Amino acid sequence: MNSTFLTLLPEAAMFAGTCLTMIVGLSRDPHVRNQTWLIVLATLVLAGLLASNSPPTDSIFPNLMPFSKGLIAFVGVLLMLLAAGTVDRSEEASIAAGRPFDALRTNRAEFWALFLFSLTGAMLCAGAPNLIWLFLALELVSLPTYVMVVMSTRGTASQEAGVKYFFLGALGAAFFLYGFALLYGGTGTTSLAGIASHFATHGINDIAACGMVLSIVGVAFKIAAVPMHFYTADVYQGAASPISAFLAFTPKTAGFITLLLLVGTMGWNHSLDGSSAAGHALPEFARITLWVLAVLTMTVGNVLALVQHSVKRILAYSSIAHSGYMLVGLIAGPGADFTSSGVSAILFYLLCYGVMNVGVFAVLACLERAPAPGSDADPAEADHIDDIKGLCRTRPILGWCMVICSLSLLGLPFTLGFWGKVPLFTAGIAAGEITLVIILGLNSAIAALYYLRLAALPLLEAAPESSSTLRDNPFWSRRLAAMLSAGGVIVLVFLANGPMQSSHQAARYVRATPAPAATPDPSHPVGTHADAAHAVQPTDAH
Numbered sequence: 001m002n003s004t005f006l007t008l009l010p011e012a013a014m015f016a017g018t019c020l021t022m023i024v025g026l027s028r029d030p031h032v033r034n035q036t037w038l039i040v041l042a043t044l045v046l047a048g049l050l051a052s053n054s055p056p057t058d059s060i061f062p063n064l065m066p067f068s069k070g071l072i073a074f075v076g077v078l079l080m081l082l083a084a085g086t087v088d089r090s091e092e093a094s095i096a097a098g099r100p101f102d103a104l105r106t107n108r109a110e111f112w113a114l115f116l117f118s119l120t121g122a123m124l125c126a127g128a129p130n131l132i133w134l135f136l137a138l139e140l141v142s143l144p145t146y147v148m149v150v151m152s153t154r155g156t157a158s159q160e161a162g163v164k165y166f167f168l169g170a171l172g173a174a175f176f177l178y179g180f181a182l183l184y185g186g187t188g189t190t191s192l193a194g195i196a197s198h199f200a201t202h203g204i205n206d207i208a209a210c211g212m213v214l215s216i217v218g219v220a221f222k223i224a225a226v227p228m229h230f231y232t233a234d235v236y237q238g239a240a241s242p243i244s245a246f247l248a249f250t251p252k253t254a255g256f257i258t259l260l261l262l263v264g265t266m267g268w269n270h271s272l273d274g275s276s277a278a279g280h281a282l283p284e285f286a287r288i289t290l291w292v293l294a295v296l297t298m299t300v301g302n303v304l305a306l307v308q309h310s311v312k313r314i315l316a317y318s319s320i321a322h323s324g325y326m327l328v329g330l331i332a333g334p335g336a337d338f339t340s341s342g343v344s345a346i347l348f349y350l351l352c353y354g355v356m357n358v359g360v361f362a363v364l365a366c367l368e369r370a371p372a373p374g375s376d377a378d379p380a381e382a383d384h385i386d387d388i389k390g391l392c393r394t395r396p397i398l399g400w401c402m403v404i405c406s407l408s409l410l411g412l413p414f415t416l417g418f419w420g421k422v423p424l425f426t427a428g429i430a431a432g433e434i435t436l437v438i439i440l441g442l443n444s445a446i447a448a449l450y451y452l453r454l455a456a457l458p459l460l461e462a463a464p465e466s467s468s469t470l471r472d473n474p475f476w477s478r479r480l481a482a483m484l485s486a487g488g489v490i491v492l493v494f495l496a497n498g499p500m501q502s503s504h505q506a507a508r509y510v511r512a513t514p515a516p517a518a519t520p521d522p523s524h525p526v527g528t529h530a531d532a533a534h535a536v537q538p539t540d541a542h
Contacts, residue, residue: 007054007127010047010069014120017043018113025109028101030092033108037477040080040112047123048073059129060196060264060510067347067506068126068257075249075354076119078488081481082362083242085473086152087111089378107151114144115246122254125261131180131190134258138176138222141254142169145247152240154378161238168231169221176218182211196265196512204266209285215262216289222255223323224316226296233304236316241381242478244312245361248319249354256346259330263290267511268333281333281431290331295439298324302446309385311364314450315357318409321447322353328440329424332431334509338423338500340430343507345423348500352408352420355492359405359485360454363388363398366478367470382470388454390463395472397479399458401486408489410451411444416489419496 017039025036051069056062087107095101121140128134146169150162184190186208187198199208221228236244268281282290301321308314326349332342367382382388391399408417421444428437492499 007057007065010051010054010073011120011123013047013050014043014116014123017046018116018120021112021116022109025112026103026106030095033092036108036112037080037084040116041077043116044073044076044080044119048077051123057127057129059193059261060512061260061343061506061508062510063506063508064257064260065126067502068253069123071347071351071354072119072122072126072250072253075253075351075358078355078358078481078484079242079246079249080115081477081484082245082358082365083111083115084477085475086240086242090154111148111151114148118142118144118148118246118250122250122257125254125257128192128258128261130192131183131195134192134261135177135180138219138254138258139173141251142173142222145243145251148243148246149235149239152243153238157238158240161235164231165235168228172218172221172228174218175221176215179211179213179215179218182207182214184211186211192261192265193512196267199266200512201514204283209283212262212266212286213289216259216286216293219255219258219262220293222251222258223326224252224320225293225323225327226300226320229297229300229320232320233308233313233316236319237310237312237383241312241361241365244315245358245365248315248357248361249350252319252323253350253354256326256330256350260343260346263330263333264509265512268509282331287331290327291433291436294324294327294331294436296324297321297327298440298443302443302450305450306446308450310383311360311385311388311454312383314385314454315360318447318450319357321443322349322409324443325349325421325424325440328428328433328436331433331436332424332427334507335427335430338504339426341504341507342424342427342431343509344500344504345420345427347503347506348423349420351499351503352416352492355485355488356405356408356417359401359482359489360409362478362482362485363391363402363405366398366473366482367395368473369469370471379471379473385453385457386464386466387470389457389461389467391458394463394467398482401482402458403455404486404489406451406454410448410455414493416492416496419493423500 021036021039024032024039027033048070051066051073054065054069057065091106118141121137124137124140125134128137146162146166149165150159152158183195186205187195189195189198217228224232236247239247263282263286266283266286281287298321301317301324305314305317305321308317326346329342329345329349334343335341338344364382367387368379370379388402391402393399408415411417411421425437425440428440
């Protein structure tokens with residue numbers, strides 16, 4: 001069987017599940033419509049199983065796909081449980097009260113189809129062999145999320161958030177598409193392996209360098225890195241909590257996979273023991289770009305989170321800060337073992353962050369306030385910082401889920417977040433980025449101020465009078481998502497060795513070597529571009 005087809009089996013399963021979801025979600029029978037989530041669950045489980053058997057590829061990260069696609073499917077299951085009931089709640093209640101079913105008024109089928117399409121795009125990023133594929137995969141991640149934000153609530157806040165997200169997303173896409181065009185112009189090929197071989201043979205010319213910088217800045221929108229972060233807080237607050245959790249993980253994962261592939265074409269100048277062999281690991285222009293992005297992103301995110309009174313805005317700015325942390329791993333690059341590999345640290349941190357983050361958003365999604373009498377609006381979700389006060393007394397399960405996940409996001413010693421953050425420190429030290437590691441440590445201390453606040457309010461504060469208007473959301477799967485997330489934070493601490501080793505295997509980097517000088521062929525004019533992808537056999541960096 002063709003190896004390319006084998007690598008696309010998870011995406012094929014996702015596409016088949018998406019088609020089935022669109023059909024079942026439009027059924028006139030409410031019992032059939034209610035099975036849509038089971039189809040989504042089965043699709044994600046099947047895609048994850050198929051991803052675990054994906055064969056190695058002939059690329060700069062040959063083992064990246066199995067871990068990345070499995071990670072996306074695993075966290076996707078948690079996000080699916082959290083997203084139950086996001087759309088059609090009022091519509092289904094009206095149908096149950098006797099109103100005829102109208103397919104044009106329901107959004108269940110479209111919502112879950114967009115949900116699966118976006119996750120499929122993230123999976124496609126992991127297996128992208130060229131820039132065209134990478135661009136289409138990134139857009140497949142983003143385009144569904146614009147619509148998901150708008151349809152997540154029936155109020156104007158989500159519509160405003162969707163418009164902001166769409167226009168700033170178009171700006172980000174224009175940046176990295178122009179960057180991709182310049183990369184092609186500077187190397188003569190769209191193949192990632194060909195670009196890597198061209199850089200190894202001829203160096204990085206000015207056009208390619210400009211293209212790489214524009215591409216990095218454009219992809220920074222996907223990971224919510226400064227200065228492409230301005231949409232984040234407004235969109236997270238305007239969208240429903242399940243969609244905010246989805247935005248915090250899926251585009252970020254796709255963005256970091258893309259950055260690994262792009263930066264990997266330039267190569268990290270590491271010796272076999274993981275230390276920097278000659279000066280800085282990356283070309284200086286790329287290192288400076290990523291260094292500035294990392295410092296600004298983690299600092300701006302943490303500082304602005306301190307002054308917020310909305311829990312979702314706090315989590316939005318913390319999401320920005322976490323992107324800054326992971327950029328440290330991107331600068332460090334691959335290493336000989338897990339503790340010295342920044343690439344391994346990024347992949348493992350994405351797993352930790354996905355699990356921790358779902359838990360906090362799930363707690364918010366489980367609490368709501370009834371709409372005003374006579375209003376057809378959806379109930380308002382909990383969001384203000386006062387809404388989580390005293391939760392450990394009034395709703396112990398939700399309160400402790402908030403405490404556990406918040407402390408893990410902080411990186412409290414011996415929590416999952418701690419074991420996710422330590423490799424970023426050790427990889428940065430191994431790469432000689434001592435100043436950057438110090439800034440990372442200072443920002444982690446700043447983050448403690450608002451994460452301890454999120455943990456202390458449910459645990460130590462008394463519930464205010466305003467909390468009496470809060471009620472429990474009727475969707476049990478959201479509580480299950482919160483409990484699974486908090487349980488994952490605890491259990492994965494004891495089982496972390498397996499994911500760590502898997503992430504290090506996925507981070508195996510194959511460095512391109514200079515192509516041998518070719519004998520001039522009189523039948524071809526000098527100076528024509530040739531795809532360098534097949535001009536060199538890459539050698540393993542380890």
